[in-house]
Amino acid sequence: MDISFLRREFGDRFIEDKVVASLYIRDASFIEVSQSIIGVVFPEDEEEVVELVRWAVRNKTPLFPQGCATSLSGNAIATTPGLVVSFERMAKVEIDPIDGVAVAGPGVKLEELNIELARHGLFFPVDPGSVKSATVGGAIANGAGGMRGAKYGTMKDWVLGLRVVTGRGDTLKLGCRTYKCRNGYDLVRLFVGSEGTLGLVTEATLKLAPIPESATAVLAYYNDVETLVEDVVKVRANRVWPLFAEFLDAPTSALVGLEEKNALFLGVDVNTGAEERLLKKLRELIRGEIAQEAAGWEAAMKLLEPRRKLFYGQITAARGGVLVIEDIAVPISKLPDAVRGLKAVAAKHGVPLLLGGHVGDGNLHPATWYRREEGPAKVEKFIKDMAELVAKLNGTISAEHGVGILKKELARAELGETTLSYMRELKKLFDPYNILNPGKIF
CATH class of the missing domain: 3.30.465.10 (Uridine Diphospho-n-acetylenolpyruvylglucosamine Reductase; domain 3)
Structure with missing residues (x-):
């Protein structure tokens, strides 16, 4: 393989050092990566990207594009000895x-x-x-x-x-x-x-x-997740379109500094002057214990901050175990069924379960984990049954995290071989040499 082109064209924007390069071969998922890569390159404009792709074609070298590698499905991981392309310098x-x-x-x-x-x-x-x-x-x-x-x-x-x-x-x-x-x-x-x-x-x-003129938001606590989800459905049914409707289950709430209760973060964008009217309506609709209210855009965004700590709370709960964060979506009307079903499946297989997510659009992030010495068998059974539950509820196994490496088998079951065959043909059309992020989705 001729890497003189990379050294010549990119200079110090091509990193060959194996230790530094190893920082770019994985993402935020639990997938462990052991292989080394050629290096990391940092293009600054489109012309350099074109030349980089043409070099990769000539040298039959995989390219693994990367932003900040926050993916949770393994789609930013370097799966084979190729070249990571970091776009952090193309930031105009x-x-x-x-x-x-x-x-x-x-x-x-x-x-x-x-x-x-x-x-x-x-x-x-x-x-x-x-x-x-x-x-x-x-x-x-x-x-x-x-x-x-x-x-x-x-x-x-x-x-x-x-x-x-x-x-x-x-x-x-x-x-x-x-x-x-x-x-x-x-x-x-x-x-x-x-x-x-x-x-x-x-x-x-x-x-x-x-930017909306203003917003109102509430943080409400519930004794059970089902009632929380049902309230979100009820708010929508009463012609209130939430800006956000997020939740954390009781164990996760405690991990991010809230009371150990199921927490609903519900916000609505409004015109200035309508804050109290909307808050009053939310008080009437919500059956949970309203612990905090916010009026104004900045106050509403601040109220949401504990929800942003969901990932860190899940990491804390796993305590060094292998954390598996799922990403499912179901029709909003089916959310109560999904919550009940997930809890039943977790109990069936004896795996821990933390629940949180975007209940306003039907997107849940069930999290579980396993100890390396115990192996993933129970978690794999949980995921299989979770996928079957989602299919019965007319949902999807990937709402926003993508397929990547982790969900290839689940995507195959959901889409079917005929649909996947059309996707493979599209891949061949745009990437006939299979150099762009190979090993993902299929």
Whole structure:
């Protein structure tokens, strides 16, 4: 393999040191990686990405694109001795408040983007739990969702256009800069959530929204999760569209500094002056014990902070064990059934269970763990039964974390071989040499 090109073209932006490179071969999932890689390269513009892909084709070398590696399904892991492509230096952003768009490089962090947008009274609504470190490119590859998904949806709803470099070394301009765009097949949505297997994103045109004037929020405690979930369904049925509806079960609540009760974080964006009216309505609808109320945008976001510690609470509970965080979604009306079913499946197989997630859009994150000396057999049985439960409820085994490595078998069962065969053909079209993030999804 000729790596002189990398040394010559990238200089100190190509890291060969094995110790440093080893920091880039894994993501936030529990998957352990032992193999070494060629190194890590840090392109600064699209032209360099094109040349990098063409080099990879010539040398038959896999490329593993990476943002900040916060993925929980193994889709940012280097699975074979290849080259990690870190996009952290492609972080330019252009904001057009009149058109209501931002043109961002893949390395732009979502939180930093929103800091800049706030100067214009705008924001980018997609709000994953890892928002402080998640990048635009990573969120696109993963099809990220998050805490404001109840109102604003996921990345597929907010990406207007893309520039990508395919596995052929071609540059494609997809979508538009306009809100309305019907210029052939919707390839933008094909790439959103493709986990870096079809092309490398070099630029994204993102749709923006005005920051709501104000918001109201409550933190309510419940003795049982079923009642909590039923209240979220009831709030929606009463024509209140939550900005966020998040929850932590009692053990997790205690781990993040709250009372050891099931906690519901419910927020609604409102016009200034309507805060008390909405709070009154929430008091009437919610059967839980309201422990805290917030009026105003900043106060509502602050109230949500303990929910952002879900991942850290789950790590604490596992106490060095192998933590497995799942990512399922069911129709909102089926959430009570899902909660009851998950608890029953966990009890059946004798595995620990922590529950939390985005109940406002039907997305749950069941977490369990096992000790290495005991092995994963019980957890694997739990996951199998969990997938069967989700299928019966017309749900999905991957709402926002992607398929990656961890969910390939679950995706096969959910999609079926015929659908997967079409996906494989698409992969061959855009990446005929199988150099882009191989080993993921299929």
